[in-house]
Amino acid sequence: MTLALTLFTVICVSLGAIFFLAGTLGLLRFPDTLTRLHALTKADNLGLGLVVLGLLPQVAWPLGALKLIAVWLLALLAGATVGQLLGAAARPQPGTPNLSTAAGEEPAP
Amino acid sequence: MAEFLLGAALFVLGTVALGLVRILRGPDDADRMLAAQLLGTGGVASLLLLGVANGINAVGDLALLLALLAAFASVAFVTGAERPEPTVPIQETDPHEQGEQEAT
Numbered sequence: 429m430t431l432a433l434t435l436f437t438v439i440c441v442s443l444g445a446i447f448f449l450a451g452t453l454g455l456l457r458f459p460d461t462l463t464r465l466h467a468l469t470k471a472d473n474l475g476l477g478l479v480v481l482g483l484l485p486q487v488a489w490p491l492g493a494l495k496l497i498a499v500w501l502l503a504l505l506a507g508a509t510v511g512q513l514l515g516a517a518a519r520p521q522p523g524t525p526n527l528s529t530a531a532g533e534e535p536a537p
Numbered sequence: 538m539a540e541f542l543l544g545a546a547l548f549v550l551g552t553v554a555l556g557l558v559r560i561l562r563g564p565d566d567a568d569r570m571l572a573a574q575l576l577g578t579g580g581v582a583s584l585l586l587l588g589v590a591n592g593i594n595a596v597g598d599l600a601l602l603l604a605l606l607a608a609f610a611s612v613a614f615v616t617g618a619e620r621p622e623p624t625v626p627i628q629e630t631d632p633h634e635q636g637e638q639e640a641t
Contacts, residue, residue, distance in 0.1 A: 434538060438541060444582065455572060479582045479586065483585060492597070498601070499597065503604050510608060510615075513615040514567055517614075
């Protein structure tokens with residue numbers, strides 16, 4: 429049982445670390461701000477999620493595990509919000525007609 | 538187990554530090570902010586791994602604080618970043634004085 433839990437931890441933490449590596453490579457090698465944002469959010473959500481999932485069997489059950497899950501949920505919420513905001517800030521401004529007007533400035537019909 | 542977790546923490550920290558190269562050569566400020574965001578999340582993961590490896594529970598609180606501050610940093614960047622000059626009508630509707638006069 430302990431061996432199975434240890435193996436679970438090793439596998440999940442390794443997968444999370446691989447996701448962080450993939451996110452970093454994407455951040456370094458993708459050509460565009462929005463594609464870099466795509467790579468970054470994968471590292472945020474899945475990398476941290478897998479690390480937290482792997483650490484869950486190693487901590488005390490009620491409080492430590494709930495704190496880890498709370499950290500992950502906060503990171504999810506922050507990642508979603510920041511992804512939307514940075515995507516809106518980095519979107520191509522002048523050339524594209526559909527995106528050139530800010531969302532709040534649309535004239536009321 | 539503790540050695541593996543320490544190694545994983547160092548690995549995550551190393552990859553995230555490698556991502557900081559994007560801050561050096563990012564063509565846009567948003568790209569630099571993406572690297573800072575990745576540093577925040579990778580720091581959270583690394584802190585959690587270190588805390589479990591050493592059995593220090595307070596490191597979890599530190600990770601929570603770092604996650605909160607990383608989110609605040611990106612929100613502050615977006616609200617503080619100057620908008621690129623749009624071609625269409627925001628110029629007439631946006632200035633501060635008119636907005637304040639209409640608000641009062």
